[in-house]
Amino acid sequence: MDMHELTRSLQVKNSAKIVMLVGDGLGGLPMTPGGKTELETANTPNLDRLATAGVQGGSIPVKPGIAPGSGPGHLGLFGYDPLKYQIGRGALEATGIGFELQNGDVAIRCNFCTLDADGLISDRRAGRIPTEQSAPIAISLRQIQIPGVEVFVEPVKEHRFVVVFRGEGLHGEVEDTDPQATGVAPLDPVARDEASQRTAEVAKEFLRQAREILKDQPHANFHTMRGFASKPDLPSYEEVYGLRAAAIAVYPMYKGLARLVGMDIIGEAQTLDDQMEVLKQNWEDYDFFFIHYKYTDSTGEDGNFEAKVKRTEDLDAILPKIEALNPEVLIVTGDHSTPAYLQSHSWHPVPTLLVSDCCRPDPHTSFSESNSLTGGLSQFEAKYLMLLALSNAGKMGKYGA
Amino acid sequence: MDMHELTRSLQVKNSAKIVMLVGDGLGGLPMTPGGKTELETANTPNLDRLATAGVQGGSIPVKPGIAPGSGPGHLGLFGYDPLKYQIGRGALEATGIGFELQNGDVAIRCNFCTLDADGLISDRRAGRIPTEQSAPIAISLRQIQIPGVEVFVEPVKEHRFVVVFRGEGLHGEVEDTDPQATGVAPLDPVARDEASQRTAEVAKEFLRQAREILKDQPHANFHTMRGFASKPDLPSYEEVYGLRAAAIAVYPMYKGLARLVGMDIIGEAQTLDDQMEVLKQNWEDYDFFFIHYKYTDSTGEDGNFEAKVKRTEDLDAILPKIEALNPEVLIVTGDHSTPAYLQSHSWHPVPTLLVSDCCRPDPHTSFSESNSLTGGLSQFEAKYLMLLALSNAGKMGKYGA
Structure with missing residues (x-):
């Protein structure tokens, strides 16, 4: 059964807000045996605080061992099975x-x-x-x-x-x-x-x-x-989840991917600070916000470990601005990892953090590649993340009596 | 491939006994941030002792994020894919x-x-x-x-x-x-x-x-x-697993669900002690016993954390009576969690314990929501639990030569 058959029939409307912050290429690998990864090296006090309050896990973008492009990587995060829904090269x-x-x-x-x-x-x-x-x-x-x-x-x-x-x-x-x-x-x-x-x-x-x-x-x-x-025929967020969804992205690719699932593209942000301002300005008008941050990927592609660490810290630094809006569900994830060591997209489970009042926190007190693998969300296919987002937001009723 | 195609062809008959004790709604959430869950609060010396000897994991009732009703919740535990087999409302x-x-x-x-x-x-x-x-x-x-x-x-x-x-x-x-x-x-x-x-x-x-x-x-x-x-068309336990199966339940719903998969409904128990007596009396006549305990769910539905803790302790207290019969496989699980905090069925993985002489114990020494998520059974879809039960009981041969 397609999960959207379920989500369509179980929709619950409420005023809860879901924010999905996507650090493109988030997470990586040690550059030397026994070394630290990008997330372990970065100073991320906000992510660590959220990891303490919330639950983390490893999001498998497609299937174990499959490194995705941006298309399937985002489709998975959006809850569209990336093996079922394919975006042709031209599209x-x-x-x-x-x-x-x-x-x-x-x-x-x-x-x-x-x-x-x-x-x-x-x-x-x-x-x-x-x-x-x-x-x-x-x-x-x-x-x-x-x-x-x-x-x-x-x-x-x-x-x-x-x-x-x-x-x-x-x-x-x-x-x-x-x-x-x-x-x-x-x-x-x-x-x-x-x-x-x-x-x-x-x-x-x-x-x-x-x-x-x-x-x-x-x-x-x-x-x-x-x-x-x-053009791929993707059902919309409104139809499958009952969500008014908005995308706050800088680069055309990610605006385009969000548009394919029916998200509104809002604002003309060029920086993370701009993106936070767009989020705040539009807070009342949407149930779901997809915020895309590119530089954790591009620095990984460049093989620049230090720059990726710095960009990860920049991502960490804006979290209080999101928290100040009190979203019922806050997710931090990536569409795939882009380890600087590999200089390319990888197949590793992507460190993913979910915070809500009913997320069942795990014992971890910092957010990292290795903690995510033993977190309360365990390892899961990215296509299930939206189900977790919806249920934590109280937006999905129970299946069967 | 439907798992029952496998179980049919791999059946091995032996005298081993499997007991599946279902604490309906088992497991929960902290009532306040940083607080303890129901299982963490309850004094459960027997479950903790069994957790030390056995292996635990988190049973995902349907798919991540999906909270099930009693029907799909139990079908999953019984090894019937709850997305494939659906029980209509009237039925x-x-x-x-x-x-x-x-x-x-x-x-x-x-x-x-x-x-x-x-x-x-x-x-x-x-x-x-x-x-x-x-x-x-x-x-x-x-x-x-x-x-x-x-x-x-x-x-x-x-x-x-x-x-x-x-x-x-x-x-x-x-x-x-x-x-x-x-x-x-x-x-x-x-x-x-x-x-x-x-x-x-x-x-x-x-x-x-x-x-x-x-x-x-x-x-x-x-x-x-x-x-x-x-009436849903469910193959029987006898046919798919080769098991003579019995259900010991107090409430008609759970007797009914067990009857749908061909279990015999035995006894007229009204209490856990009655249920233990029925178990003992019928021990020689069956290979598999499903024992259903309702009150970990109903107290959760009421939002009564303390009562649910007490009911969890009551469940713990009867375990020695089951152990005294020396089942080859003892499973303690739930069809879903019913956190008192949510006052409803939830999607969280259900703490699940399996003890057998060949279960490969994990290092945990207490049974809890968080330990189960990092236990030796990891997180798994409920529909696979019966496969684990059968193999731990030596009732399933190897697949392929």
């Missing part, structure tokens, strides 16, 4: 640049490439053309017109851009045109199913016009199309 | 008053209501008519005769009673007739599928006759029908 790329996908849209990741005189690919990334040059070229493709289809072209970075088709009868099951090799011609877009036939035709026409427009470019004289994807 | 109500449902029966919860002169509902509960008045009125409905169908009418309490139809071709997929509002007429019973068409017709005829019988009642001059439900 994630469009989401990541803040493009507001609508139902029925098909989004595609495109790479500028270089064709030789014979029309064979000589460079799959057009010499990694810099963004200053590639953006205007991408924008020049906006002149492409295809009957019955609205076409959007959005620059991303260097050789990358995004195309979105909007119109009737479009589906995302189309093969990549990138042959993943040089010295061969780009492939034609081929539909994998009948319903995506029209998308393949539209893509083919787009490529025909693009070839004409780009033909005189020295490097970016053509492009490939990859990761065709329809 | 649970009939079970709860001790009615022995047979395969094919359809049970319905009924509420007496008051109709005004225009036939519109003016009171959905007939003025909460007291049981002394409502019971004889319910019994008067036993005169209703419907060709080809055996009709049972059982009073419950105040405005509530149960109707059971027994006959060929009856199924429970019928909509409620309660419009959930006053000032409107009761609805006709409508089948949700073809197989339940006859049930809807039978219910319509029942209502026609009931209207005539009740027409002169000042308050209870009609009734609604809700929660139509077939």
Whole structure:
């Protein structure tokens, strides 16, 4: 049974507030055998105080051993089984640049490439053309017109851009045109199913016009199309949980992910302090707040242990501002760990803290990677975190009589 | 794969005895921040001694964050996935008053209501008519005769009673007739599928006759029908586990739930001491004993922390009587926690203790909510407890060669 069948039928409305503070990439590894992790090194008096009052556990983003990207990592936290609900590459790329996908849209990741005189690919990334040059070229493709289809072209970075088709009868099951090799011609877009036939035709026409427009470019004289994807069909927070939910994020990717589950994107925050101000200003208007903090991830990706420790301390420092609003349920977690040691997303259970008046506190008095593994929440799949949030907030009735 | 596919194929017969002592609602929460829970407050020398010899863990009744009713709570303990096997409302109500449902029966919860002169509902509960008045009125409905169908009418309490139809071709997929509002007429019973068409017709005829019988009642001059439900189709303990199983319970609900999985209901115990006597008398005749103790739940529901502590101590005190019989496996658990703080069933993992000669003891020396979360059984879904019981009793062979 899908957990949302349960949450739909067990919804209880009340005035309780839930705050989920996501430190992207939270938690890590020792840099040397026997050393301390990022959380163990960081001075986090507020998290430790909350760990004493609350309960901690290790959130397994997908399944044991699976390191997720941002998409599945957040879907899990939002309570959407990341193995059931998948966000196609194109849709994630469009989401990541803040493009507001609508139902029925098909989004595609495109790479500028270089064709030789014979029309064979000589460079799959057009010499990694810099963004200053590639953006205007991408924008020049906006002149492409295809009957019955609205076409959007959005620059991303260097050789990358995004195309979105909007119109009737479009589906995302189309093969990549990138042959993943040089010295061969780009492939034609081929539909994998009948319903995506029209998308393949539209893509083919787009490529025909693009070839004409780009033909005189020295490097970016053509492009490939990859990761065709329809907008994922995710039920909304309002529908599955009965929650008025808001997202307070700085980066477009996380605003986009929140938008996919029907959260309102509020404020124009650029810093944690801004985010706290947005939270306070909107406190009365929502039941659930998702607050996203990026820098525990980006410093981990950089392999910069000290910077990640500092960013973790910055996250700790703003907690009193959230507590001052007296949320009934306060959760601190991450969509995955990004250990500086690995310089990448990891599969380790993510230290997760939950505080409420009925959370059944565990004996731990500090918040850390190792304590979380033996905390009162034990290790659990991230997709269950929302159930715990709802029940601790009194927003879910009992199952069965 | 359903776990019962495994248990069927791996059954091993031996003379080992398993006792599962269920303290309904066992475990709780501190009443004040930093305070002690019910189990931590109670003086439980026997449970603590068994915790030292055995292994403990936290049983998640359904899934993290889901608080179950008694039905799903017990199905989980009995090893039946409570999300797969559901007991319809009517069937649970009939079970709860001790009615022995047979395969094919359809049970319905009924509420007496008051109709005004225009036939519109003016009171959905007939003025909460007291049981002394409502019971004889319910019994008067036993005169209703419907060709080809055996009709049972059982009073419950105040405005509530149960109707059971027994006959060929009856199924429970019928909509409620309660419009959930006053000032409107009761609805006709409508089948949700073809197989339940006859049930809807039978219910319509029942209502026609009931209207005539009740027409002169000042308050209870009609009734609604809700929660139509077939007897759930649960495979028996004998079939899935190869166990001769007995239930020793005081309350009809728990006898009924045990009967649904094919346990024999033994004795007429009214107290824990009675239950111990029934256990001793029947020791040789069964492999598995389910002993149900209600008062750790009811005191929790009342919000009476001290009473729940006392009832927990009473439960502790009878353990030597069970131990004297030398069961190979002794389990103490609950179908859910009922923290006095919440005055309701909760989602928290239920402290669960298992003692056998091969249980691999953990280092804990007392039985408590927090120890259970870090015990040797870790946290596990209740539906797996029977597998642990069987293997600790040597009653389950290995899977695969």
